[in-house]
C-alpha cells in the first residue's frame with residue numbers, strides 16, 4: 001500500500017494503481033474520453049490531465065501510476081485551462097450539430113463542454129471530413145462527429161476480437177473505421193454494437209427505425225404487435241432518470257399500449273419456448289452420443305445471440321453443427337406471432353406487423369437474414385433498441401414516471417423467471433438446467449434459490465459441472481453422468497472457450513453472449529454502461545426472476561398451451577419448421 | 588531476402604507473386620511483430636501493396652484486415668497504388684519548408700501533372716512528400732529514388748525531370 005495526496009486528501013492505494021483509479025477511490029472525478037474500463041490506457045485524449053507536485057508538465061492520470069507520497073492536484077487553474085484547451089480543440093474539428101444529433105443530452109463531449117464551462121471556441125479551423133456510413137442493417141457511422149478517442153477500436157479489437165475498426169491514415173486525416181476508411185460492410189463486423197455503446201459522441205449509433213414503426217402504428221390497416229426482450233425492463237428506466245437497475249416492467253407495458261401497439265407481448269414467452277426446444281435438443285444430442293453411439297456435435301452452443309452466430313459463421317465455420325439449431329427468442333416470436341397468433345385472432349399475415357424492442361443492435365441484422373421468413377413473410381418487421389423506445393415514448397409526450405403499471409397480453413405474454421434471466425450472462429444456461437434437470441430426474445433442481453452459483457457474475461469464462469443422479473427410467477443413460485457446462489460473454493472469451501474445446505477440454509453445453517455481462521449491456525441499451533451498472537441491471541433481473549411464482553420454462557401455462565394447440569411437442573415437425581434454423585459459413 | 592524486380596518492368600504475373608508471397612508468409616505465421624517486415628517484403632515484390640496481397644497477409648498472419656490497412660496507411664513508406672519507376676520525394680521539413688519546399692512541390696505537381704501520392708500514367712514518376720532527409724543545410728532538398736538533389740529551384744524542375752525521362756527513354760531503346 002502507498003499513500004498519495006489528491007487535493008490534499010490522503011488516499012491509500014495498492015502500488016501500481018493509476019492516479020485516475022486513486023482519484024476514483026477518493027470520490028474525486030477526473031474527466032476521461034479515451035479510457036476504457038479494464039483495458040490498457042491509450043493516453044490519447046489528454047482530457048484526464050492532472051498536476052503533480054514536482055513534475056514539469058501535466059500528466060495524463062489514466063496512464064500514470066501513483067507513487068508513494070505523490071501530491072496530486074486535479075483542480076488547479078492550469079489543469080482547468082489545459083482540459084478546456086483539449087476540449088475546445090476537439091470541438092473546433094467536430095462536425096456535429098447538437099440540436100439535431102442522436103446524442104443530444106446524452107453526449108459525453110457536450111457534457112464535458114458544459115462541465116468545463118466552455119462558452120466560446122477560440123480555435124477556428126478545418127472540420128473533420130464527414131462521411132455517413134449506412135451500409136449495414138444495424139449501425140450508422142458519421143465520421144464528422146468522431147473525436148478519434150479510439151474507444152471503439154479497443155472494444156472491437158480487444159473485447160470482441162473482431163477487428164472491424166482501426167485508425168486509418170495519419171494526423172488530421174486519420175479516420176477511425178474499416179480498412180481504407182471504407183464502409184462497414186466491406187469488412188467483417190458482427191453488428192454487436194458495442195462500438196456504438198461505448199462511443200462518447202454520435203459517431204456510431206444504431207440505425208434509426210423509429211419512423212417506420214410510427215408509420216406502421218399510424219396505418220389503420222395494420223395490426224401491430226410488439227415484443228420486448230427480457231433486458232429492456234431493467235434498463236429502460238435509465239432513459240427517464242431512474243437509477244440503473246430499476247425494474248419498470250409495468251410502466252413499459254403501459255407506455256407501449258399508449259404508443260398505439262395493438263398487442264403487447266413478451267419475448268420472454270419465446271425465451272421459455274427456446275428452453276423447451278434447446279433443452280430437448282441437448283438431451284437428444286446426449287442420447288445419440290451415449291446410447292446410439294452416433295457421432296454428434298458436442299458441446300452444444302447456445303444460439304440466442306445473433307452477433308455470436310455471425311461471429312461463428314465468419315471465424316468458426318467448422319463449428320456450426322455445434323450451435324443449437326434454435327432460432328433466437330426474437331425470431332421464434334416473429335414466426336409464432338405470424339402463424340399461431342395470427343390464426344387465433346383471424347388476421348392475415350400480410351396485415352400483421354411485428355416490432356421488437358431489443359437491447360441489441362445485432363437483432364436489427366438478424367431480422368433481415370434471408371432465412372427468417374418462415375411465416376411466409378418477414379417474421380419480424382422492425383427492431384428498435386431500448387434507446388429508440390425511450391425516444392418514441394418521449395416523442396409521444398408521455399410522463400413515463402407517472403404511468404400506471406400494465407400487464408402483458410395473452411397468449412404470448414406470460415413467462416417464467418427462467419425467461420427473465422436470459423438477459424444476463426449465465427441466465428440461458430441456468431434456465432436450461434432448471435428445466436433439463438427436472439425432465440431427466442422428475443425432481444426440482446436441488447440448488448439454493450434454483451441458482452447455479454458458479455456461472456453467475458461477471459467473470460469472462462465460467463464453468464460448472466453437475467452430477468446427474470436419480471434419473472427417470474427413460475433417461476437412465478444419464479445416470480451418474482457429470483454434466484459439464486461453460487458460460488462466456490464477449491467474443492474474445494468465446495474464442496478462448498472454443499480453443500479450449502478444440503484442445504480437448506470436454507463440455508456438453510456452452511452459453512455464449514457477445515456483450516459484456518450479456519444483453520443487459522447490449523449495444524442498444526442506455527449509455528453509459530460500466531461494470532457497476534451491469535451488476536445493478538443483473539441484480540434487477542434476478543429480482544424479477546425470484547419474484548415470480550413460476551420460475552421454470554416448462555411450467556409456463558401458455559407454453560403448455562402452445563404445444564397442446566399448435567406445436568405438438570418440442571422438436572416436432574412444426575417446431576422444426578417455425579422455431580429452428582440453419583447457419584451458413586461466411587468469409 | 589530474394590531480389591524480385593519491381594513494378595511493370597518484370598515478367599512474372601501478379602498471380603505468381605501472390606504464390607511466392609504465400610510461401611514467405613508460411614515462415615512468418617507464428618512470429619510476433621511480423622506485420623511490418625512482411626509488408627516491406629511484399630512492397631518490394633510488387634512495387635506496391637495490392638489489395639489481394641494485403642488480404643493474404645491479413646488471413647495468414649491472423650490480423651484483421653482493418654488493422655493491416657491501418658498500418659499501411661500510417662507509414663508513408665507503404666503505397667497501395669502502383670508506384671512509378673522514380674519516386675520523387677519533396678522534403679517539407681522545417682528548413683526546406685521555409686526555404687521554398689512548398690514552391691518546389693507545386694512546380695513538381697505542375698510538371699508531372701499529378702498530386703502527392705499519385706503516379707504518372709506512364710508509371711515513370713510518383714510524387715510524395717517527406718519530413719527531413721537530414722540535409723537541412725542544403726535546403727530545399729528533393730530525393731529521386733536514392734539521388735539527393737540540393738538547393739532545388741522551382742524553375743529548374745523541368746530540366747531535372749528530363750534527366751530521368753531521358754534515362755527511361757534510353758532504357759527502352761536498348
Ligand code: SF4
Nearest residue numbers: 156189190192193195
Ligand atoms: S458492431 Fe461490434 S463487430 Fe461491428 S464494428 Fe462495432 S464493435 Fe466491431
Ligand code: SF4
Nearest residue numbers: 146147149150152199
Ligand atoms: S467512433 Fe466514437 S468511439 Fe470511435 S473513435 Fe470516434 S468518437 Fe471514439
Ligand code: SF4
Nearest residue numbers: 305360514515519522
Ligand atoms: S449479447 Fe444480447 S445484446 Fe449483445 S449482441 Fe448478443 S443478443 Fe444482442
Ligand code: FES
Nearest residue numbers: 043045046048062
Ligand atoms: S482518458 Fe487519459 S488520456 Fe484519454
